[in-house]
Amino acid sequence: MSISPSRQRGALLALYGVGVAVATIQRGVLSREHTTFTIFRQSFAHLARHQNLYAAYPAEQGAAAADLFKYSPSAAMLFAPLAVIPYPLALLLWNALNTGLLVFAVMRLLPPRRANLALLLLAPEVFVAIQSSSSNGLVTALILLAAIAYEEGRLLRAGYAVVVGAAIKIFPLAALVFGVLQVRRRTAVIATAIALIAVASLPLLIIPPRELVQQYRWWLSVERTDAADMMFGLSLMRQLRDWSQITWPNWVVQLLGTAFFLLPIALRRESWKNEAFRMQYLCSLLVFVVLFNHQAERQSFIIAATGCVLWYVNSRRTVEGAVLLGIGLLGVPTLPYLALWLVIHFELLRGTPSLRLATEPIVRPVPVVTPRWIARYRAAS
Numbered sequence: 001m002s003i004s005p006s007r008q009r010g011a012l013l014a015l016y017g018v019g020v021a022v023a024t025i026q027r028g029v030l031s032r033e034h035t036t037f038t039i040f041r042q043s044f045a046h047l048a049r050h051q052n053l054y055a056a057y058p059a060e061q062g063a064a065a066a067d068l069f070k071y072s073p074s075a076a077m078l079f080a081p082l083a084v085i086p087y088p089l090a091l092l093l094w095n096a097l098n099t100g101l102l103v104f105a106v107m108r109l110l111p112p113r114r115a116n117l118a119l120l121l122l123a124p125e126v127f128v129a130i131q132s133s134s135s136n137g138l139v140t141a142l143i144l145l146a147a148i149a150y151e152e153g154r155l156l157r158a159g160y161a162v163v164v165g166a167a168i169k170i171f172p173l174a175a176l177v178f179g180v181l182q183v184r185r186r187t188a189v190i191a192t193a194i195a196l197i198a199v200a201s202l203p204l205l206i207i208p209p210r211e212l213v214q215q216y217r218w219w220l221s222v223e224r225t226d227a228a229d230m231m232f233g234l235s236l237m238r239q240l241r242d243w244s245q246i247t248w249p250n251w252v253v254q255l256l257g258t259a260f261f262l263l264p265i266a267l268r269r270e271s272w273k274n275e276a277f278r279m280q281y282l283c284s285l286l287v288f289v290v291l292f293n294h295q296a297e298r299q300s301f302i303i304a305a306t307g308c309v310l311w312y313v314n315s316r317r318t319v320e321g322a323v324l325l326g327i328g329l330l331g332v333p334t335l336p337y338l339a340l341w342l343v344i345h346f347e348l349l350r351g352t353p354s355l356r357l358a359t360e361p362i363v364r365p366v367p368v369v370t371p372r373w374i375a376r377y378r379a380a381s
Contacts, residue, residue: 005112012119016103016126020095023130028091035062037091037133043069043076044083047215048206054218070222071135073215074167077202095130098137102126102306105144109279114313121309122302124329129302135168140286140303143175147282150178155188159195167199170223171289177265178282181272226295227251235296239334250294257292261285264348271351280344280353283311287341291334301333308340315354 027034039061046053046069053069053076061067069076082090106122107115129136142165149158158179165172179188203212227250237253240246246253264271264281271277286307290296305328312325321343324336347353 005116008116009112012116012123013103015123016099016119019123019127020092020099020130023095023127023133024088024092026131027133028088032087034133035064035067037087037094038062039067039069040071040079040094040133040135041083041087041090043071044080047073047076047203050207050211052218053215054222068222070219070226071169072167072200072219073203073212074199077205078164078167091133094133098130098135098141099126101141101145102137102302105141105148106306106310108148109144109310110313118309118313121313121325121329122305125302125305128331129299132297132299134297134299136300136302139165139169139172140306143172143286143289143303144282144306146172146175147178147278150182150188151278153182153184155179155182155184155191156194158188159192160199162192163195163199171293174285174289177262177285178278180265181278233294233296234298234301234334235294236291236334236338237294254292254294257288260345261288264345267349268351271348271353274353276353276355277348277351279314280311280348280355283307283355284341284344284348286310287337287344291338291341298331298333301328301337304333304337304341305329307344308337311340311344311355314356316356 027037032038042057042061043053046057053073056063056068058067061069082094085093102122103119106118109115110118126137142161146158146161146165149155149161158175162172162175165175176192179185179192182188201212203215207215235250236257237248237250240248240253261284264277264284268277284307287304290300290304293300308325308328312321315321321340324340328336328340
């Protein structure tokens with residue numbers, strides 16, 4: 001007897017809930033040696049005290065060279081609600097946000113059975129991401145929700161999803177490509193500009209304009225320093241140095257990768273209206289932004305894994321694809337995800353996306369549940 005999709009979903013949500021609880025207990029109750037979430041919380045305190053967000057504060061957030069805040073001043077402002085409540089509760093809410101928003105986005109994109117399979121495959125990667133208290137689950141969800149909003153024509157909502165994601169990690173700006181695929185491209189640009197101004201100005205609620213400008217200067221300085229890092233992380237650039245002794249600067253490989261990533265948009269304009277093309281391009285984007293991110297860490301690969309899993313559950317499944325995906329999900333991500341990305345992207349270049357979306361919409365509607373007391377009131381009237 002097969003288990004219904006709703007029961008599968010309930011079991012999966014319970015599994016994800018246990019993961020959130022375990023990660024919270026591990027990092028917020030049993031030990032607080034892991035400094036990532038402390039850095040996030042302290043960023044708002046430093047902003048409110050008119051301090052340099054990007055300076056070292058060894059007594060507050062760790063003495064290691066990597067124990068620095070690297071997100072935008074707006075991100076520091078967004079961490080305000082988590083900075084004023086007890087640490088364990090704040091971490092629980094943070095982990096729940098990263099997990100819950102990603103689960104919601106996957107459920108919006110896929111029909112129930114495929115969504116359940118995707119969530120099952122992604123569960124270990126999600127746990128890796130929240131165990132490190134990272135923002136990668138949230139960033140993944142914001143990219144997906146931006147693509148969904150563009151599909152629905154909700155351009156301001158899409159702009160906010162992109163801009164908030166970029167306030168945390170710059171590469172979610174790549175999701176603006178779905179605004180280019182819109183018929184109302186000019187409106188999409190205006191909506192994004194409105195969102196950018198609103199989010200970038202958030203710190204003005206507690207600091208003066210001159211100080212905000214200085215904070216952005218310090219942030220750009222940190223980004224320039226990180227961009228020159230040749231040996232950090234699991235990016236494709238790092239792997240090329242290890243495999244082939246290629247010593248090109250990061251930006252050279254990133255530029256070549258970006259040009260290749262944009263080729264299907266340039267060469268397959270007739271496919272822009274194809275839902276399967278757009279969905280597969282979203283899968284490609286999720287892998288691309290990790291492979292070519294010079295700061296990609298193990299926990300960053302939840303983003304690439306989501307792209308590969310979305311493609312896998314929507315495509316004709318092959319042994320080769322299953323093996324590559326399995327290796328990536330087991331924690332050896334760069335090479336198998338690169339292979340899968342090339343498969344995904346060459347299909348886009350040929351104009352033959354393999355996604356099976358012919359009879360199902362790319363975006364799943366949100367069910368509207370009417371409370372019983374409202375239903376009774378309507379019936380009575």
